Amino acid sequence: MESNQSYWQENLRLILICLVIWFVVSFGFGLLLVEPLNEIRIGGYKLGFWFAQQGSIYTFVGLVFWYSSKMNKLDKKYDVEEG
Amino acid sequence: MDELKLYTYIAVFGSFGVYFAIAWWARAGTTSEFYVAGGGITPLQNGMAIGADWMSAASFISMAGLIAFLGYGGSVFLMGWTGGYVLLAMLLAPYLRKHGKFTVPEFIYDRYYSKTARIVAVVCLIIASLTYIIGQMKGVGVAFSRFLEVDYGLGLGIGMMVVWVYAVLGGMKGITYTQIAQYVVLIFAYTIPAVFISLQLTGNPIPQLGLGSTLADGSGVYLLDKLDLVVTDLGFKEYTTDNLGGTLNMFAYTLSLMIGTAGLPHVIMRFFTVPSVKAARSSAGYALVFIALLYTVAPAVGAMARLNLMNTIQPTAGENMVYAERPQWFKDWEKTGLLKFEDKNGDGKVQYTADTKTNEMVKVDRDIMVLANPAIANLPNWVIALVAAGGLAAALSTAAGLLLAISSSISHDLMKGVLTPDLSEKAELRASRIVMTISILVSGYLGLNPPGFAAGTVALAFGLAASSIFPALMMGIFSKKMSGTAAIAGMCSGIGITMLYVFQHKGIMFIPGTSFLGGLEQNWFLGISPNAFGAVGALVNFGVAFAVCKVTGEAPAHIQQMVENFRVPKGSGEAHAH
Numbered sequence: 001m002e003s004n005q006s007y008w009q010e011n012l013r014l015i016l017i018c019l020v021i022w023f024v025v026s027f028g029f030g031l032l033l034v035e036p037l038n039e040i041r042i043g044g045y046k047l048g049f050w051f052a053q054q055g056s057i058y059t060f061v062g063l064v065f066w067y068s069s070k071m072n073k074l075d076k077k078y079d080v081e082e083g
Numbered sequence: 084m085d086e087l088k089l090y091t092y093i094a095v096f097g098s099f100g101v102y103f104a105i106a107w108w109a110r111a112g113t114t115s116e117f118y119v120a121g122g123g124i125t126p127l128q129n130g131m132a133i134g135a136d137w138m139s140a141a142s143f144i145s146m147a148g149l150i151a152f153l154g155y156g157g158s159v160f161l162m163g164w165t166g167g168y169v170l171l172a173m174l175l176a177p178y179l180r181k182h183g184k185f186t187v188p189e190f191i192y193d194r195y196y197s198k199t200a201r202i203v204a205v206v207c208l209i210i211a212s213l214t215y216i217i218g219q220m221k222g223v224g225v226a227f228s229r230f231l232e233v234d235y236g237l238g239l240g241i242g243m244m245v246v247w248v249y250a251v252l253g254g255m256k257g258i259t260y261t262q263i264a265q266y267v268v269l270i271f272a273y274t275i276p277a278v279f280i281s282l283q284l285t286g287n288p289i290p291q292l293g294l295g296s297t298l299a300d301g302s303g304v305y306l307l308d309k310l311d312l313v314v315t316d317l318g319f320k321e322y323t324t325d326n327l328g329g330t331l332n333m334f335a336y337t338l339s340l341m342i343g344t345a346g347l348p349h350v351i352m353r354f355f356t357v358p359s360v361k362a363a364r365s366s367a368g369y370a371l372v373f374i375a376l377l378y379t380v381a382p383a384v385g386a387m388a389r390l391n392l393m394n395t396i397q398p399t400a401g402e403n404m405v406y407a408e409r410p411q412w413f414k415d416w417e418k419t420g421l422l423k424f425e426d427k428n429g430d431g432k433v434q435y436t437a438d439t440k441t442n443e444m445v446k447v448d449r450d451i452m453v454l455a456n457p458a459i460a461n462l463p464n465w466v467i468a469l470v471a472a473g474g475l476a477a478a479l480s481t482a483a484g485l486l487l488a489i490s491s492s493i494s495h496d497l498m499k500g501v502l503t504p505d506l507s508e509k510a511e512l513r514a515s516r517i518v519m520t521i522s523i524l525v526s527g528y529l530g531l532n533p534p535g536f537a538a539g540t541v542a543l544a545f546g547l548a549a550s551s552i553f554p555a556l557m558m559g560i561f562s563k564k565m566s567g568t569a570a571i572a573g574m575c576s577g578i579g580i581t582m583l584y585v586f587q588h589k590g591i592m593f594i595p596g597t598s599f600l601g602g603l604e605q606n607w608f609l610g611i612s613p614n615a616f617g618a619v620g621a622l623v624n625f626g627v628a629f630a631v632c633k634v635t636g637e638a639p640a641h642i643q644q645m646v647e648n649f650r651v652p653k654g655s656g657e658a659h660a661h
Contacts, residue, residue, distance in 0.1 A: 004647065004650070004651055007651060008650055008651075011650075015173045015174070018169070018173060019169075019173070022166065022169045026162045026166055026337065027334060027337065027338075030158060030162055031158075031330060031333055031334055031337065032330065032334075034155075038323070038324065042295065043295040043296060043305070044294070044295040044296055044297065044305030044306055044307045044308060045294070045295040045307065046307075046323055046324075049155055049158075049307075049323045049324075050295070052155065052158035052161070052162065053150075053155075053157075053158050053161055053379075053382040054291060054294075054379055054382065056161075056162050056165075056166070057161060057162070057165045057375050057378055057379055058375070058379070060165050060166055060168065060169050060371060060375070061368065061371050061372055061375050063169055064168065064169060064172045064173075064364075064367055064368040064371050065365075065368045067172065067173055067364070068172070068361075068364040068365050068367075068368055071177075071364060072361060072364075075361070075652055078651075079653075080651040080652055080653040081361075081652060081653065082359050082360060082361065082652050082653060082654070
């Protein structure tokens with residue numbers, strides 16, 4: 001039971017980290033900070049515009065896989081894997 | 084029969100043949116196969132199926148068109164409809180899979196130990212799913228009538244029959260394998276024209292890179308800079324900075340779409356089909372990869388279609404196209420009434436400006452951009468035929484997923500769960516097939532006679548999912564003390580305030596003239612549009628539920644134990660009912 005508690009705590013911390021990144025790339029870079037970031041350019045893209053229409057989506061994909069692999073390790077560490 | 088029509092028939096009916104063959108091969112024999120495909124779908128397969136399930140006629144046909152005309156403002160759809168999967172992967176999918184039931188209302192029932200909660204969830208689910216299906220059915224009718232030049236009603240009938248065969252026969256198992264085929268068709272149909280157009284305009288075959296490249300005309304000007312210049316010349320807002328009703332509205336809109344996506348039952352249901360918790364986590368990732376393939380191409384399709392449209396009408400600055408010399412695609416779409424020209428100043432040329440007094444392109448329907456794109460860019464006929472098959476695949480696959488969500492909530496949750504608990508498995512399987520047939524007929528009828536409120540209900544579908552289902556599920560997992568009474572109070576107040584807001588601005592049940600505050604922007608709460616209000620509804624839901632829980636006391640010990648249990652993957656089995 002004790003170990004299940006700390007498993008859950010570690011999971012929550014991981015989710016929090018992921019959600020902070022999730023928020024920063026979309027709501028942060030793509031919306032709230034779009035104007036200052038648009039001053040910077042990569043090729044024909046204004047950076048803020050790029051985050052809103054491309055960059056945030058790539059980050060989301062990376063986040064989900066990263067979370068999934070971290071959790072698989074966590075399952076092993078606490079010996080709570082399935083069957 | 085001309086060449087284009089022949090190719091279109093081959094593409095459309097060839098793809099239908101494949102769907103039928105798959106349906107026959109994967110027909111369902113048990114309720115477990117019918118509801119969750121026997122729990123034997125691999126994460127990669129499930130990811131593709133989720134992709135096809137999720138990407139509807141709206142994603143395939145409408146989204147790039149919206150982006151073409153909204154520019155930067157269209158980003159709310161791109162971020163909103165992908166960001167929801169991050170929430171789904173971390174906050175819901177693994178735990179719902181561990182708990183291992185067939186439907187979303189069933190989970191709500193177990194967690195909140197209340198038949199009322201289950202019925203509330205069923206009602207939310209049916210309203211959200213039905214409003215969605217109307218859109219898919221319309222998409223099927225339009226695609227048939229435009230590409231095969233058959234009657235709208237006949238096209239709709241053929242579409243209904245195709246869905247009926249593989250959804251009723253195969254259930255979740257048939258639907259899943261068909262959706263994998265449909266994903267392949269739709270992604271090729273979407274990206275091939277985009278690659279061609281990107282090559283033509285920028286010389287770069289990858290649309291995501293082409294959008295940030297210089298034009299291939301030797302001018303050295305970046306595509307997006309050129310587009311900004313062309314549209315501002317005609318008085319439109321700058322493409323790359325045009326924001327949709329202000330930052331706060333875009334913020335709320337994006338958040339509503341994200342939460343709404345994570346709360347849509349037909350998507351959540353798919354996570355019950357994989358064999359393990361581990362597989363649930365990774366299939367969310369694969370789903371997002373397959374969805375991102377289309378969603379990162381869409382902004383390129385939008386911007387390039389807009390530039391092509393502008394260049395057709397005004398080949399060089401200050402010199403407009405002569406109406407009599409308009410290209411064939413222009414004439415084709417005029418016939419459908421979705422493109423309209425009115426020679427206001429009588430000079431025989433087309434003036435397209437942001438000023439409604441002098442603008443002569445009186446109607447440019449946003450939905451035609453993706454479908455007309457290959458023709459505008461002079462692509463070969465087989466590409467146009469492929470787009471027709473892709474649009475149909477997108478609409479049919481989503482419709483099938485929604486139908487299954489509806490029929491399982493009626494046969495499994497209402498009948499087996501509440502009304503007639505002693506239903507045998509065989510009888511339940513028969514009942515769900517009958518319910519699905521009725522659902523197809525109802526949605527076909529609604530597609531043929533779309534109620535006046537069809538367009539407005541999309542806001543309601545996402546609003547409902549965002550303000551009721553998502554918060555209830557999330558609190559059920561992350562707050563083990565959350566009680567049934569509190570969750571019901573939260574769901575009802577979340578839906579209540581969202582419906583009130585949508586109705587007060589769009590009319591009660593969307594009947595014109597009954598909106599008591601009008602659709603006017605100055606009446607919007609903090610400038611938030613009704614479509615974006617789901618996020619506020621969700622906040623209200625969370626707030627009310629926690630307050631009620633504080634006052635009325637926490638959930639009983641055995642429920643808290645159950646929550647502890649589904650938080651860890653150990654000991655998960657196949658999805659089952661009881």
